[in-house]
Amino acid sequence: MNMSEEDVQQKLRDLFSDERLGAGSTLNPETIVAGARRRRRRRQLMQTTSGMAAAVIMVGGGLTVFTIHDRDNGAAFPGDQLTMGAASSSLPLPGPGSSVPPESPPTQPSETTSTPMHSTASDGPVKPPKSTAATKPPAQGKVTTGSLLTAAGFGKLRLGMSESEAEATAGPLRAKEVRGTCTYGYAEGTAVVPGPASVSLTEAEGITVINPSGTVHTPEGIGVGSTEADILAAYPGTTKDGGAYVAPASAVSAYRISVAKDGSAVSILLTSNNQDCQFS
Known part of the structure; x- marks a missing residue:
């Protein structure tokens, strides 16, 4: 009830x-x-x-x-x-007079677009990229100062000339001296000879050595100041003889390049390959 x-x-x-x-x-x-x-x-x-x-x-x-x-x-x-x-965790209950908070909709996970990461790890030793062009050594510095000394001679003064031919070309040889089979003299510079030069000659071979007094350079760009590397690069087959390099110039001649203690060239003369005279 x-x-x-x-x-x-x-x-x-x-x-x-x-x-x-x-x-x-x-x-x-x-x-x-x-x-x-x-x-x-x-x-x-x-x-x-x-x-x-x-x-x-x-x-x-x-x-x-x-x-x-x-x-x-x-x-x-x-x-x-x-x-x-x-x-x-315990959910606290609302007391008298309090309101229940509105229900929140479940949060949906945001969709993100992930970009694939490129791995920087290497499975083995890294290979250098292939070169598209062949690596060239630096260009050799050529010497062009002074007169030109070729494999054949110095101006019109040439290896193999007899004494009479040499005097007809460069004028009478000065300070002429005969030692054994060799004659030594000094030719003045003329219109056809770039500068003064000492010569050595024999009756059988003619002029065998031409040693210019002034500064000269070769057609290959070797001259005073050239380095040992320059000489070896310009003349393969070069040999060392005391304080000088003997560089092949032709089939019958060679350059004798005297060098300082640091290996740089200080003077150049032209000589026949087969001769017995001194280098005046």
Whole structure:
């Protein structure tokens, strides 16, 4: 049988005013009814909140069981608790007068376009890129200072000339000296001879050595200041003889290139390959 709140209050008044209790009760029936009403509303609110919390937790993912305790009467109500990953946290319940936050839609993972990364790791030794053009050594610096001394001679003064031919070309030989089979002299520079030069000659071979006094250079660009590398590059087959390099000039002649201690050329003369005279 359902009773109204007024009926309940009247029954409580009659109960507490009964003389059989032996003493007047200090309890107020209105206070008891109001407290019961508050507990009933709190219970209903907690039941409603539990259902809404369960809905939010269901959307979030994990589901676990927890118990909501009523602080007033100790009654327990089953509810739900969200577990995120391996850790579980209790969801706080809203108190009287508070509102439940609106449900947020689940966040969709953003789609990102990933660009494949090019690996810089090498499976083996890195090979150098192929060269499109052959590597050339630096151009050799050629010497062009001074007069030209060729494989054949010095101007019109040539190897193999007899003494009379040499004097007819360069004028009388000065400081003429005969030692053994060799004659040594000094030819002046003329219109057909670039400069003064010492010569050595024999009756059988004619002029065998031409040694210009001034600065000269060869057609290959070797002259005073040329390095050992320059000489070897210009004349393959060059040999070393004391303080000079003997560089082949032709089938019958060679350049004798005197060098300083640092290997640079200081003077050049022309000689026949087969001769016994001194280098004057």
